[in-house]
Amino acid sequence: MLSWDELKQRPDIVGQIDWEITPRQAFESYQIKSIEAWKHRGLGEVYYFYLSTWRGENQVVLIRRGYTESEDICVAPAPADLVEAAARAGEGRDVPRGQLPLSPELKDWLQLELHAA
Secondary structure (H helix, E strand, C coil), X not given: CECHHHHHCCHHHHCCEXXXXXXXXXXXXXXXXXXXXXXXXXXXXEEEEEEECHHHCCEEEEEEECCCCEEEEEEECCCHHHHHHHHHHCCCCCCCCCEECCCHHHHHHHHHHHCCC
């Protein structure tokens, strides 16, 4: 897994981040078992951030997802107040389980930090 500073030095990854896809959309598109998966078999890889709430960890994770596998790339050192607010706002909406979409504030912070938009 890359450190935050290493990720900042990887424009090849940062430039590919999909800022609009949600964990639910990625799951439905890239999971072989999903009902709609047959429509998406030709998809390439996607990089996206999500808020992991698995076991109460509440951390912002960059993931690379392909049709048959996924890999955690980096954990972002996002401000705790933004992370906690997003986790509270998303309670009960974590689909797939333990994964929430970014709040607008978290997305803005990440884009500013990575000089991306």
